[in-house]
Amino acid sequence: MNKSVILLYIASLVMYASCKNSDKNMSSTDTDNIFFQPSTLPFQAIPFDRIKDGDFEPAFEKGMQDHLAEVEQIANNVEEPTFKNTLIAMEQSGQILTRVSLAFNVVSGANTNPELQDLQERLAPQLAAHKDAIHLNANLFKKIEALYNNKSGLGLDPESLRLLEYTYQSFVLDGAKLSDADKSKLMELNKEEASLSARFNNQLLDGTKAAALVVSDKEQLEGLTDGEIEAAAVAAKENNMEGKWYFSLKNTTQQPLLMSLKNRSVRENLFQASWTRTEKGDKNDTRSTIARIAQIRAEKARLIGYDNYASWSLQDQMAKTPEAVDAFLKQLIPASVSRAKAEARDIQQLIDRQKGGFELEAWDWDYYAEQVRKEKYDLDENLTKPYFELNSVLENGVFYAANKLFGISFKERKDLPVYHPDVRVFTVLEENGDTLGLFYCDFFKRDNKNGGAWMDNMVGQSKLFGTKPVIYNVCNYTKPVSGQPALISFDDVTTTFHEFGHALHGLFANQMYPSLSGTNVPRDFVEFPSQFNEKWALYPEVLKNYAKHYQTGEAIPDALVDKIKNAATFNQGYAMTELLAAADLDLQWHKLKTGDGLQDVDTFEADALKNHQLNLKEVPPRYRSSYFLHIWANGYAAGYYAYLWAEMLDHDAYSWFQENGGMTRANGQRLREMILSQGNSQDLEQMYLAFRGKKPVIEPMLKNRGLK
Numbered sequence: 001m002n003k004s005v006i007l008l009y010i011a012s013l014v015m016y017a018s019c020k021n022s023d024k025n026m027s028s029t030d031t032d033n034i035f036f037q038p039s040t041l042p043f044q045a046i047p048f049d050r051i052k053d054g055d056f057e058p059a060f061e062k063g064m065q066d067h068l069a070e071v072e073q074i075a076n077n078v079e080e081p082t083f084k085n086t087l088i089a090m091e092q093s094g095q096i097l098t099r100v101s102l103a104f105n106v107v108s109g110a111n112t113n114p115e116l117q118d119l120q121e122r123l124a125p126q127l128a129a130h131k132d133a134i135h136l137n138a139n140l141f142k143k144i145e146a147l148y149n150n151k152s153g154l155g156l157d158p159e160s161l162r163l164l165e166y167t168y169q170s171f172v173l174d175g176a177k178l179s180d181a182d183k184s185k186l187m188e189l190n191k192e193e194a195s196l197s198a199r200f201n202n203q204l205l206d207g208t209k210a211a212a213l214v215v216s217d218k219e220q221l222e223g224l225t226d227g228e229i230e231a232a233a234v235a236a237k238e239n240n241m242e243g244k245w246y247f248s249l250k251n252t253t254q255q256p257l258l259m260s261l262k263n264r265s266v267r268e269n270l271f272q273a274s275w276t277r278t279e280k281g282d283k284n285d286t287r288s289t290i291a292r293i294a295q296i297r298a299e300k301a302r303l304i305g306y307d308n309y310a311s312w313s314l315q316d317q318m319a320k321t322p323e324a325v326d327a328f329l330k331q332l333i334p335a336s337v338s339r340a341k342a343e344a345r346d347i348q349q350l351i352d353r354q355k356g357g358f359e360l361e362a363w364d365w366d367y368y369a370e371q372v373r374k375e376k377y378d379l380d381e382n383l384t385k386p387y388f389e390l391n392s393v394l395e396n397g398v399f400y401a402a403n404k405l406f407g408i409s410f411k412e413r414k415d416l417p418v419y420h421p422d423v424r425v426f427t428v429l430e431e432n433g434d435t436l437g438l439f440y441c442d443f444f445k446r447d448n449k450n451g452g453a454w455m456d457n458m459v460g461q462s463k464l465f466g467t468k469p470v471i472y473n474v475c476n477y478t479k480p481v482s483g484q485p486a487l488i489s490f491d492d493v494t495t496t497f498h499e500f501g502h503a504l505h506g507l508f509a510n511q512m513y514p515s516l517s518g519t520n521v522p523r524d525f526v527e528f529p530s531q532f533n534e535k536w537a538l539y540p541e542v543l544k545n546y547a548k549h550y551q552t553g554e555a556i557p558d559a560l561v562d563k564i565k566n567a568a569t570f571n572q573g574y575a576m577t578e579l580l581a582a583a584d585l586d587l588q589w590h591k592l593k594t595g596d597g598l599q600d601v602d603t604f605e606a607d608a609l610k611n612h613q614l615n616l617k618e619v620p621p622r623y624r625s626s627y628f629l630h631i632w633a634n635g636y637a638a639g640y641y642a643y644l645w646a647e648m649l650d651h652d653a654y655s656w657f658q659e660n661g662g663m664t665r666a667n668g669q670r671l672r673e674m675i676l677s678q679g680n681s682q683d684l685e686q687m688y689l690a691f692r693g694k695k696p697v698i699e700p701m702l703k704n705r706g707l708k
Contacts (some may be wrong), residue, residue, distance in 0.1 A: 455473050516679050
């Protein structure tokens with residue numbers, strides 16, 4: 001997942017808020033606040049060792065105050081509006097706010113604490129109001145509109161023209177053309193939504209932590225590896241439960257351990273802990289929060305002049321309309337559901353042959369599907385993990401592929417401060433030795449870290465400011481006990497390549513203007529570079545370089561590689577159906593109209609899944625409404641389909657690579673120059689068309705998924 005694209009201006013940065021620091025009660029004066037001046041570290045990297053919790057609030061306050069003063073000066077300038085005194089001046093404004101927001105976003109998602117979670121909720125409505133004060137400023141919009149209406153006569157270069165068009169569209173979609181009365185209504189709704197989204201984020205974080213599975217009897221853990229059991233014992237001790245085994249939850253519905261746990265009642269307990277994590281009727285129950293968020297979004301869309309939120313929010317995406325998204329999903333649903341039902345029959349037959357005496361349930365799927373996979377393909381994940389040691393995957397796989405394609409190299413450094421000891425830092429070097437940027441990675445899960453995996457910027461690339469990109473990846477892999485290697489699944493290998501695809505998109509940014517730089521592109525395009533980068537995980541030259549047994553150094557055997565490849569389409573009915581169920585849930589929530597009223601979350605979800613025949617009890621949505629972080633707090637509202645849309649692009653683009661020699665330096669350079677370095681500097685459809693030579697088609701995606 002990429003977070004840069006989903007930070008809808010500064011306001012949504014408050015959807016994540018926290019930083020762990022022992023000096024939590026200290027405050028900062030105007031002279032010592034770390035954010036009031038640019039960082040003096042290389043690349044203006046964030047000085048995590050000098051940040052105090054007390055620095056954030058005054059920096060946000062001063063940042064907003066200074067930013068508004070700068071915007072007022074632009075809006076009230078008596079000179080005729082020009083691109084320089086309006087658009088460039090806007091790009092240059094708000095630097096303190098940008099610095100504190102980026103730092104706040106880093107530490108909040110990956111290392112939270114209660115004090116700054118509270119700050120998050122207090123800041124949310126203030127930042128929403130701050131955004132509105134800019135985008136609903138009539139004098140400012142009048143200048144932007146005048147420039148837009150005369151754009152053909154301004155003699156702008158293509159990127160500058162794109163910035164003007166992008167800014168104008170953003171202001172219009174945010175309500176710049178509304179009456180004063182409607183602007184006031186919109187501002188109140190924006191503040192309320194920001195507060196609720198911040199609350200949802202904290203409820204989910206706390207609810208997920210509280211729902212961790214605790215097991216008292218070691219015999220119930222049959223099927224787990226010694227390393228997994230030992231790690232759970234350490235986690236229990238850290239949570240003051242010595243003598244027990246503690247398993248924290250991932251953000252998805254299904255949990256990785258369900259594949260291995262033999263005890264059916266423990267599997268059910270783990271699944272139910274995940275399924276009901278924020279539906280317990282306590283302070284962490286999110287249902288009333290999200291019901292109101294959905295209602296607010298419908299009300300906002302009506303004010304702007306759209307039937308529903310999806311119609312409004314898709315205006316600046318590749319898909320453009322909810323009808324286009326519906327049509328796209330309907331190409332996938334029948335084949336996916338049919339395949340999932342066939343897979344369920346195979347699993348039920350296995351259960352019956354083993355005289356299990358029960359009907360397949362959601363918490364049984366992964367455990368028995370793994371057995372079916374072993375039976376059909378003779379593939380045991382426990383036999384593959386020893387070849388996927390995390391450090392080798394990163395350095396000999398991810399970095400190796402990037403070097404082969406783009407000529408870049410990586411040098412680890414220990415001189416820069418980090419926000420947690422698990423974080424590693426690398427300087428990224430061009431083929432000629434020039435520095436390209438910095439890359440930080442944080443791979444292991446913690447209770448005070450948001451679930452899932454993501455990429456974002458610590459410092460954005462911009463020729464206007466002369467800044468190079470500082471990028472980070474965050475994942476949630478199980479941390480091994482001290483002295484043991486981090487052995488990960490092939491799914492985790494794929495995630496590592498995926499998130500680094502986002503990192504490449506940010507590292508190769510080459511824009512003048514920060515608003516258009518790097519991954520600041522529509523949601524249904526931003527996942528294309530990341531999903532495309534997954535392709536190199538199984539590319540023979542790359543695989544043989546990183547997949548080596550952590551004890552013997554032996555390269556992964558060809559027979560095992562063949563099994564992985566042969567099993568690539570296994571369980572794809574399930575995988576696609578759980579994604580489609582989540583995407584469809586998202587879209588139906590955001591097609592609600594104001595007249596539909598406040599929804600009962602449980603009833604709405606059940607009806608939504610039933611409407612499109614996605615209500616398979618054995619195949620729950622990848623995210624349930626009540627813990628769907630992407631859509632309620634991460635900016636993917638009406639946009640979760642983007643992963644599937646981008647998957648169509650990545651398979652189609654990989655077809656071009658296959659047709660033109662595969663992994664070559666020349667092909668990598670072409671991808672860099674035509675896609676990865678372009679940011680949002682041109683129309684995305686035209687950008688892709690120029691690279692591919694024709695419009696994307698869905699057939700390669702269906703074939704790869706085994707659905708055609």
